[in-house]
Amino acid sequence: MSDASAELGDSLSDVRHRTPTLADSEVDYGLLNELTGFSVKLVWILGRGLLALELGDTGITPHRFSMLEMIGSNPGLQQTQLAAALALSRPATTLAVDFWEERGCAERRRIPGDRRSFGVFATAHGMQELERLRALVRKADRALTANLSDTEARELHRLLRKIHR
Amino acid sequence: MSDASAELGDSLSDVRHRTPTLADSEVDYGLLNELTGFSVKLVWILGRGLLALELGDTGITPHRFSMLEMIGSNPGLQQTQLAAALALSRPATTLAVDFWEERGCAERRRIPGDRRSFGVFATAHGMQELERLRALVRKADRALTANLSDTEARELHRLLRKIHR
DNA sequence: TATTGTTATACTCTATAACTATA
C-alpha cells in the first residue's frame, strides 16, 4: 500500500475490504470481470468511501461538498442553474442549499429585477470551510489513485474525461 | 458521436444530457474538475444510464443483473456468500434472490447436512435469460467507452482494475 | 400561461434489529 493511502491507516483497509475485490476471492465474477462499467462502479464505491472517511460524521457528504464547491466557484448562480449543473431536481437543490445556509456557509440573495429567484453566494465563513474541505477532498482523491503511478493517474483521469465530456 | 453509441439513438443523447458534461457548460466546476473521483462518478452515472436504457422498464436493474450473473457463474453459492461477494446486506440479498426466483430464473435448494442454509442455482430458463441479458450488458458497456479507441478502452479498464483489485 | 422556489408526498434502496429455525 502506498504512502497516500497508508496515511489513512486501518480505516482505509476497512473501506477496501467493503469493496468486492474480484482478485483474491474464491467466487467467479463471470462477465462482470470483463465490464469496464463494473470496474467503474467498484472504483466509485471505493472513492466515495475514502471521501466519506475524510469528511467524517459531520453530515457533509460528497454530494453536499459538490454543492458548496459549485456555490463557491460560481457566486450568484440561481438554484435552477445549480440544479442543472449537478443534475439534481430543484427540490433536492433546495435542501442542499438549505444545508449550507443553516451552517452559515451560503446565503440566498434577492436578484434585483426578478423577485422569484435568488442568487446563491458563499459567505466568508463558507469560503473558509470550502478551503478546509478542499484539502480533505484532495487527500481522498490522491488516496483513490494511490496504487497508480503519477503518469497512470493522469492517464486515467484523461480517459475518464474523454468519456464524460 | 461514435457508432456504438449512435445505435442507441436519441435516448443516448438523453442520458448524456442528464450527465453534467463539464465541457460546454457556462459554469465553473472548480476543484471538481481536477478530481479523478468526480470523473469516476460522472462516468458511473453515464454507464448506469446506458445500461438502464438497454435493460428497459423490466424491473431488471444493473444491480439485479449482477446478482443473476453471480448465481449463474457460481452454482450453489449460499446467500451469505452472495452477500459478501456483492457487498450487500443479507436482507438485500434475500430480496434480490426473491426477485429472480419469482421470475423462475433462480431457485433455492436445501443443502444436505445443514437445514438452515440454501444453495442458490440458476434454472435452465435463468441461464437463457442470463445469456440474453449478457448481450445487452456487453452492448451498454461498449457504448460507455465508445469515445475511446480500443487501446484506450483496454488501458482504462486495466487502470481501474489496478485500483480496486 | 410560464417560471422560480418550496412544501407535500411517495418511492427506492439499503441497513439494523428482531425473529425463526436450525446447529
Next chain:
DNA sequence: TATAGTTATAGAGTATAACAATA
C-alpha cells in the same frame, strides 16, 4: 450460544406533483 435466512422497521436520498409568488 452461534449461524442462515426472513421479516419488520427506519433512514437517506431522490423524484414527481401540488402550491405560492412573481413574471
